[in-house]
Amino acid sequence: MPLKIIMIKIAIIGSGNVAFHLIRAFSASKETEIIQVFARKKQVVESLIATNKITSDLTELKPADLYIISVSDDAISEVSEALNFSERLVVHTSGTKPLDFLSNKNRRGVFYPLQTFSKNKEVNFKEIPICIEVENSEDYTLLEKVAHSISDKVFRFDSEKRKALHVSAVFVSNFVNHMYRIGSEICEQNNIPFEILKPLITEVADKINYLHPKEAQTGPAKRGDKQIINTHLDFLKDNPVNQEIYELLSKAIMNKNL
Amino acid sequence: MPLKIIMIKIAIIGSGNVAFHLIRAFSASKETEIIQVFARKKQVVESLIATNKITSDLTELKPADLYIISVSDDAISEVSEALNFSERLVVHTSGTKPLDFLSNKNRRGVFYPLQTFSKNKEVNFKEIPICIEVENSEDYTLLEKVAHSISDKVFRFDSEKRKALHVSAVFVSNFVNHMYRIGSEICEQNNIPFEILKPLITEVADKINYLHPKEAQTGPAKRGDKQIINTHLDFLKDNPVNQEIYELLSKAIMNKNL
Numbered sequence: 001m002p003l004k005i006i007m008i009k010i011a012i013i014g015s016g017n018v019a020f021h022l023i024r025a026f027s028a029s030k031e032t033e034i035i036q037v038f039a040r041k042k043q044v045v046e047s048l049i050a051t052n053k054i055t056s057d058l059t060e061l062k063p064a065d066l067y068i069i070s071v072s073d074d075a076i077s078e079v080s081e082a083l084n085f086s087e088r089l090v091v092h093t094s095g096t097k098p099l100d101f102l103s104n105k106n107r108r109g110v111f112y113p114l115q116t117f118s119k120n121k122e123v124n125f126k127e128i129p130i131c132i133e134v135e136n137s138e139d140y141t142l143l144e145k146v147a148h149s150i151s152d153k154v155f156r157f158d159s160e161k162r163k164a165l166h167v168s169a170v171f172v173s174n175f176v177n178h179m180y181r182i183g184s185e186i187c188e189q190n191n192i193p194f195e196i197l198k199p200l201i202t203e204v205a206d207k208i209n210y211l212h213p214k215e216a217q218t219g220p221a222k223r224g225d226k227q228i229i230n231t232h233l234d235f236l237k238d239n240p241v242n243q244e245i246y247e248l249l250s251k252a253i254m255n256k257n258l
Numbered sequence: 259m260p261l262k263i264i265m266i267k268i269a270i271i272g273s274g275n276v277a278f279h280l281i282r283a284f285s286a287s288k289e290t291e292i293i294q295v296f297a298r299k300k301q302v303v304e305s306l307i308a309t310n311k312i313t314s315d316l317t318e319l320k321p322a323d324l325y326i327i328s329v330s331d332d333a334i335s336e337v338s339e340a341l342n343f344s345e346r347l348v349v350h351t352s353g354t355k356p357l358d359f360l361s362n363k364n365r366r367g368v369f370y371p372l373q374t375f376s377k378n379k380e381v382n383f384k385e386i387p388i389c390i391e392v393e394n395s396e397d398y399t400l401l402e403k404v405a406h407s408i409s410d411k412v413f414r415f416d417s418e419k420r421k422a423l424h425v426s427a428v429f430v431s432n433f434v435n436h437m438y439r440i441g442s443e444i445c446e447q448n449n450i451p452f453e454i455l456k457p458l459i460t461e462v463a464d465k466i467n468y469l470h471p472k473e474a475q476t477g478p479a480k481r482g483d484k485q486i487i488n489t490h491l492d493f494l495k496d497n498p499v500n501q502e503i504y505e506l507l508s509k510a511i512m513n514k515n516l
Contacts, residue, residue, distance in 0.1 A: 017476065072445060073478075073486055096478075096486050121468050127457045134373050144350045155454065160427055164448035165455075167490050167504075171463045172441035172455050174477030175507045176434045181471035181514070183430035190422035196413065197423075197430050198467065199385045200372055204431045205463035206499070209456065210379050212438035218275065218374045219432030220331075221352075228331055228354050232425050246425075249433045252499050 001242030008032040008146055011061055015039035022150075023048045024068060025125040031149040035064055059084050066146060067113055068089065074236060075233050076240035080106070089130075089139050090144035098159035099133050109134040109143055112153070112162055116173050129153040131162050161199050182242055214256075221253035263457040265291040266404055269319055270338060272295035272328035275375035276351050280328060280408075281339055283383040289407040293322055324349065324404060326369055329354050338364070347397050349390075353424030356417035357391050367392040367401055371409070374431050383418050389420050437499045442501055472514075479511035 010032050012019050015070060020035075023045060023180065026032040030235055035053065039045045042054045055061065061083065080090060080103040090102055091109035102108045110133040112179060132154060134140045140156070147154040182203065184194045186215040207216045213217040220228040229250050236243040269288050270277050273290070281303060284290040285467045293311065297303045297317065297338065319341065327337055328351040338348060338361040349367035354507055360366045368391040373381060386404040390412060405412040415423065439460065442452045448466075449508045463473045478486040487508050494501040 005352050031486070042504055055478075061471045065301055072385070072481060093294050096489055098342060102320065105453050116458060116462055116465065116474070118465065118469060118474060118476065120473075121465055123461065129454045147332065153457075157450075160355065161450060161490070162492060165450055166445055167446040167493050168441040168450070169458055170490065171444070171476055173458050174475065174479060174511065175503075176437050176459075176462050177465075177471055177475050178507055178511050179429045179434050180466055181475065182360070183426035184466075185427040186429070192415075192419060192423055196372065196387045196411070197426060199387065199411075200427055200431050201463050201466065202372060203381065204374055205435050207374065207376065207379055207435075208438055208442075208459065209375060212446055213435055216374075216376060216379075217432065217435050217439065218447070219428055221432060223330060225331055229423070231354055232428060235421060235425050241513070245433075245506060245510060247429070248503060249349055249436055252503060253432070253436050255499070 003178065007031060008066065008142065008149070009033055009035045009064040010146065011038070011064040011067045012070060013038040013058070013061075013067060014210070015041065016070060016072070017043040017119055018113065019068075019070035020045070020048070020119050021115075021117045021125070021149055022093070022113070022124060025150040026146075027049065029149040032146060041168060057084050061085070065089065065142065065159040067106075068101070069092060076101055077103070077157075089142065094162050095131075098163075098192060099135060100159075107134075107136055107139055109139055109148065110159070110162065111143065112157075112166075114165065114169060116177075125150045126152050129155060131155045131157040133158055133162065145189075182245070217253065217256075220254070221250040222257065224254055224257060263288070265289060266324065266400065266407070267291055267293045267322040268404065269294040269322040269325045270328060271296040271297070271316070271319075271325060272331070273299065273302040274328060274372065275360075275377055277326075277328035278377050279373075279375045279381060279383070280326060280351070280371070282407040284404075287407040290404060298419075311470045316340050319343070321346075323347065323400065325364075326351060327360070329381055330339065334359055335361070343357060347400065351402065353389075353427065354421050358417075365392075365394055365397055365413065367397055368417070368420065368422075369405065370415075372423065374429060374435075383408045386412050387413055389415040389423065391420065393418055440503070444500075475511065477511070479508040480515065482486070482512055482515060 013173040026034050036213045037045050037054050064189040076092045088106050089104040091212045095112050099108050099110050112131040114129045130151045132143050187194045284292050295303050295312050323349045331352045334350045344363040346364050348364040349369040353370050357366050357368050370389040372387045388409045404412050444450045
């Protein structure tokens with residue numbers, strides 16, 4: 001008689017970018033089973049999971065070992081209050097919201113995957129750090145098992161530490177991407193293919209595997225080259241926001257030299 | 259009788275990060291020969307080239323097909339004036355200084371490799387875009403040949419276009435690295451290993467190979483999540499510079515949503 005492996009039953013509440021990639025990852029794992037997905041618009045997740053497993057009614061959620069609320073941060077509290085069951089394990093996926101942002105009628109936890117997710121870009125979940133936190137230590141084993149079922153990198157962080165990590169992540173991810181956007185727009189306005197900047201972008205990201213960012217810094221501000229900085233500020237005069245960003249960041253880099 | 263290949267004779271003037279990597283790349287190429295390096299401090303380049311090819315006296319420079327001035331932008335003019343020869347091909351490596359920043363006693367050009375160079379981090383020059391510009395079109399063939407001897411990506415850009423490219427490069431390279439530095443410092447202050455952010459950093463850089471930075475943007479500012487933004491600004495209250503950077507960049511991203 002074949003050994004029956006008992007899979008951990010997971011319900012995902014949400015259909016945003018994080019939910020989308022979690023559904024994919026847990027569906028691919030042999031240790032976990034997505035038993036249900038709550039999505040206001042069913043069609044968003046229809047490509048990922050059988051239609052009979054999708055509900056748009058929170059009160060229809062079935063018994064599961066773990067409920068992952070992956071909705072916008074503002075909605076976490078409301079959604080967790082709206083669940084019509086108690087004493088079950090319910091986690092959110094926010095980097096910044098504390099654990100106690102969840103309704104205390106259920107056993108609470110956090111399951112924060114540290115990555116930038118876009119629906120039309122695949123990611124390798126094995127490499128993605130997952131930060132977990134639980135209210136009751138007896139829930140740790142299960143949540144850790146779930147995290148390890150999709151990732152090799154699992155960390156136990158409390159809410160304060162997770163918030164610090166999230167702030168860092170905004171700088172190295174969201175703000176970095178905005179720098180790419182400004183660079184691409186300047187290229188477009190000057191008929192320069194953005195492609196030309198890609199080897200530079202790759203190298204800058206790769207460099208910090210070998211050098212501390214402090215040692216890796218180069219450029220006019222690092223050299224204190226005010227002539228070049230002023231030439232660039234003049235070049236940016238038609239875009240006051242970009243000019244202000246250039247000036248503030250150059251000053252910040254120069255002040256680090258002092 | 260073996261065919262004698264005539265190599266292009268290059269003299270490098272300077273010993274900074276760019277000069278350092280150019281010396282390496284041209285020494286490795288079969289089409290070019292570094293006949294001399296000018297370095298104020300000879301020991302900086304002694305690991306790269308035979309001692310008898312290093313001079314610290316500009317008036318000792320020997321006849322070469324090409325002189326590459328790779329010094330700080332402020333010193334380019336002075337150094338090019340100090341050369342005691344004329345009618346030879348002399349280029350600088352600056353992204354921002356125009357071609358006519360060089361003394362007009364020689365034939366002028368620009369040889370700008372678009373990359374961030376640190377002495378203790380190797381680079382693959384084949385992938386590095388080189389932007390070239392010449393005053394006299396008859397010098398183009400030689401300069402292009404020299405560029406192609408070390409890189410697969412050679413572009414002919416005039417000074418205005420090169421400046422636009424350099425400004426973009428400052429955003430996607432120098433400012434991005436400063437974001438990494440802020441992220442790493444927040445991690446250090448909160449006993450979080452910076453390693454944990456590296457998969458995110460790699461993914462953000464990789465993502466723009468698949469998505470335009472506009473499409474790739476994620477995070478609290480992109481979602482217009484003011485609660486999280488305020489929580490993060492409060493978290494940063496002890497570092498007014500980082501707080502100001504966070505606020506300015508969040509506003510810039512939010513304004514792009516409008």
